[in-house]
Amino acid sequence: xSAAQTIRPTVVWSDFIKSAPTTVEGRLRDRAHHMTRxxxxxxxxxxxxxxxxxxxxxxxxxxxxxxxxxxxxxxxAFRMMxxxxxxxxxxxxxxxxxxxxxASYDSSRSTPFAWAVMIVRNKAIDRLRTRQRQERLxxxxxxxxxxxxxKDETSADQPSVRERSALVRSALQQIxxxxxxxxxxxxxxxLTHEQIAERLxxxxxxxxxxxxxxxxxxxxxxxxxx
Amino acid sequence: MIDESxxxxxxxxxxxxxxxxxxDKVSAEIAxxxxxxxxxxxxxxxFASLAYTATPMAPPPELPQRxxxxxxxxxxxxRPAPRLRMIWLAIPWALAACLAIACAVLGxxxxxxQKSLISLREKSGETSKELALLHEKNAQSESKLAxxxxxxxxxxxxxxxxxxxxxxxxxxxxxxxxxxxxxxxxTAVVVWxxxxxxxxxxxxxxxxxxxxxxxxxxxxxxxxxxxxxxxVFAVPNEGLIRTSFHPTVPVESVDAFAISIEKAGGAPKxxxxxxxxxx
Numbered sequence: 269x270s271a272a273q274t275i276r277p278t279v280v281w282s283d284f285i286k287s288a289p290t291t292v293e294g295r296l297r298d299r300a301h302h303m304t305r306x307x308x309x310x311x312x313x314x315x316x317x318x319x320x321x322x323x324x325x326x327x328x329x330x331x332x333x334x335x336x337x338x339x340x341x342x343x344x345a346f347r348m349m350x351x352x353x354x355x356x357x358x359x360x361x362x363x364x365x366x367x368x369x370x371a372s373y374d375s376s377r378s379t380p381f382a383w384a385v386m387i388v389r390n391k392a393i394d395r396l397r398t399r400q401r402q403e404r405l406x407x408x409x410x411x412x413x414x415x416x417x418x419k420d421e422t423s424a425d426q427p428s429v430r431e432r433s434a435l436v437r438s439a440l441q442q443i444x445x446x447x448x449x450x451x452x453x454x455x456x457x458x459l460t461h462e463q464i465a466e467r468l469x470x471x472x473x474x475x476x477x478x479x480x481x482x483x484x485x486x487x488x489x490x491x492x493x494x
Numbered sequence: 495m496i497d498e499s500x501x502x503x504x505x506x507x508x509x510x511x512x513x514x515x516x517x518d519k520v521s522a523e524i525a526x527x528x529x530x531x532x533x534x535x536x537x538x539x540x541f542a543s544l545a546y547t548a549t550p551m552a553p554p555p556e557l558p559q560r561x562x563x564x565x566x567x568x569x570x571x572x573r574p575a576p577r578l579r580m581i582w583l584a585i586p587w588a589l590a591a592c593l594a595i596a597c598a599v600l601g602x603x604x605x606x607x608q609k610s611l612i613s614l615r616e617k618s619g620e621t622s623k624e625l626a627l628l629h630e631k632n633a634q635s636e637s638k639l640a641x642x643x644x645x646x647x648x649x650x651x652x653x654x655x656x657x658x659x660x661x662x663x664x665x666x667x668x669x670x671x672x673x674x675x676x677x678x679x680x681t682a683v684v685v686w687x688x689x690x691x692x693x694x695x696x697x698x699x700x701x702x703x704x705x706x707x708x709x710x711x712x713x714x715x716x717x718x719x720x721x722x723x724x725x726v727f728a729v730p731n732e733g734l735i736r737t738s739f740h741p742t743v744p745v746e747s748v749d750a751f752a753i754s755i756e757k758a759g760g761a762p763k764x765x766x767x768x769x770x771x772x773x
Contacts, residue, residue, distance in 0.1 A: 331558045338553035340545050347548040356554055364561050377535060382542035389545075390510060433546040440547065455544045460511045476502045483505060487540040 311336075311428055315380035316373070323370035330367055337381065338363075340429060341388045348392040348456050358395060362388035393458035439489030447482030450475055496533055504530065508538045664689040668751050670772035677701075677769045684711075684751045684772065691744055695727065697735040703755050709769075710760045713741045714750040721752065726760040749773065 315336060321329035341362060346355035365387050373383055440448055453464045461479065465472040496504070506512050507520040524531045554560075670682035680700040686693040695711060703709050709729055712721035724739040750773040755766040 327558075327562055330562065334553070334558045338557070339550035340548070342553040343548040343550040344545040346551055355551075356557070359553060360557055360561060363557065364565065367561055367565060377531070378538060379542075381545075382538050385542035385545045386510070386538070429546070429550060432543070433550075436543045436546040439543075451541075451544060454509060455541065456548070460509075461506060476505070477498070480498065480501050480505050483537050483540045484501075486543065487536050490540065490543060 312379045312381070316375045319366075319370050319373045319380055319383075322367060323373070330363075333366070333380075333384075334363060337384050340381075341384060344385065344456075345388055345392050348389070348458060349395065354395060355392075358388060358392045361391040365391070389455070389458070396458045435490060435493070436486075439486050442489050443482050443485050447478045447485070450478040451482045451486075454479055496529060500530075501533065504534045505537050508534055508541060666748055668748075668772040670751055670753060670770035672770055674767070674769050680770065682753060682770045682772070686713075686748055686751070688748070692738060692740045693724070694736060694738050695724075697727075697729065699732050700729050700735070701732050702729050706758050707755050707766075708758050708760055709753055710756040710764070710766070711739055712752045712754065712764055713745050713748055714752060715745040715747060716749045717746050718743075721764050723760060723762065723764075724751075726756065 315333060318329040318333045318336075322333065338359065342355060342359050345358040345362075346352060349355045349358060362384070366384060373380070378386070443451075449468075450464055453459045453467065454461075457464075459467065461475050462472060464470075464479075465475040468475070503512075503516075503520060507517060507524075510517075512520065524534055664687055666684075666686040666688060668684045668686065670684065672678045672680055677700065681698045682700070683696045684693050685696075700709070708726040710726045711724040713724050714721050722741045722743055722745055724741045727735070727737050727739075729735060750771060752764075752768045752772075753770040754764050754768045756764070757766070
């Protein structure tokens with residue numbers, strides 16, 4: 269029996285699903301809006317509402333949020349830890365934090381997904397630093413040149429996740445490889461600017477510029493919806 | 495327009511790379527600057543979107559229940575009731591307060607101990623000085639004692655000498671002379687000790703008194719109506735005889751000594767002829 273089946277939902281999808289656009293322009297506009305600004309999507313509003321309910325002790329809302337985020341966050345954690353058990357531990361720590369600190373979520377500063385991503389990433393970084401496993405991961409990253417997976421292997425049931433994943437991957441293709449590498453080491457490797465500079469034997473200023481430009485380019489691509 | 499160095503700072507802020515002081519500073523700036531806040535927000539969204547590049551994986555379905563179960567077990571509810579949460583939040587502060595109090599108490603104790611130590615050291619110094627002074631005084635006393643003992647010894651010597659002189663002063667030496675031609679060759683000397691009231695008689699060349707007779711010594715005390723007997727003494731031959739004597743009654747002063755021939759065993763009053771006498 270899955271967790272989702274055991275939790276009684278307090279909200280229904282119909283509460284949040286808006287009427288589908290009737291015109292082609294409307295559908296395109298809606299799609300572009302949906303893809304380029306995921307933080308402002310109705311989904312984000314739903315997720316923010318779930319977090320608010322979690323802050324009030326709503327276990328069902330917690331289950332729903334887990335259902336929405338867990339696949340992406342688990343994949344991210346696995347990517348960072350390179351170990352399924354540790355990734356599961358990281359995910360558990362992340363959701364434990366979400367359960368405890370839901371009241372601290374500020375919708376004016378982050379979207380729910382970005383908030384959750386940063387929480388889980390921080391948990392993973394804590395573990396990486398504690399266990400000093402960066403080297404193994406970084407060796408894998410630099411030697412295999414894996415960077416971000418270009419092939420969409422998304423198996424999530426949520427279409428929005430697949431769309432967002434495709435959008436981000438396409439955006440990354442527009443970014444120079446050295447910027448992608450720096451972003452990879454920062455995001456999945458959990459390395460600081462200084463550590464990346466040392467790792468790549470590159471001046472710190474250059475690394476800062478690569479990460480900044482990479483993020484700006486990524487932001488622009490997402491805004492434009494490619 | 496945000497300059498690049500500021501953008502770099504904001505990116506580091508979003509990535510959680512700033513220390514708490516710098517992060518607080520940036521956070522304060524963001525709170526009042528919409529442009530900075532929007533930029534930081536966009537950077538975080540772009541950065542977080544990288545999570546989509548990881549292949550989604552089927553998560554453990556029981557994890558939410560596990561989290562909730564553990565949170566309930568951790569304190570009935572990991573999201574404790576406000577009061578309980580306050581208690582949990584207060585524990586570190588309480589511990590910190592206890593630590594601070596303990597530090598303060600220990601500090602006071604330490605200061606007090608240091609003060610006592612200094613006081614004890616001062617007292618020890620004073621005691622050492624006093625001890626040195628006492629040693630010095632003791633040495634002086636010993637020196638004085640030695641001097642006193644020496645003086646005492648001297649005094650004792652002087653006293654002994656004085657006593658000796660006194661003894662000699664107390665002694666009366668009297669030579670007795672013959673009153674009869676037949677005893678002309680005999681000599682007798684009496685040494686009388688006034689203090690002890692006794693004396694020593696030394697005789698030489700005195701012939702034995704004959705059968706039924708004894709020589710008897712008499713002490714002449716001017717304050718007594720009769721000579722006081724000092725006893726008879728045997729004279730077996732004419733050799734040197736020395737004998738001590740005690741008058742039969744105490745005498746206050748001695749004027750002369752006399753020896754007479756009395757009946758055997760002596761007489762309470764002088765009856766026989768005086769043969770030797772000396773003043």
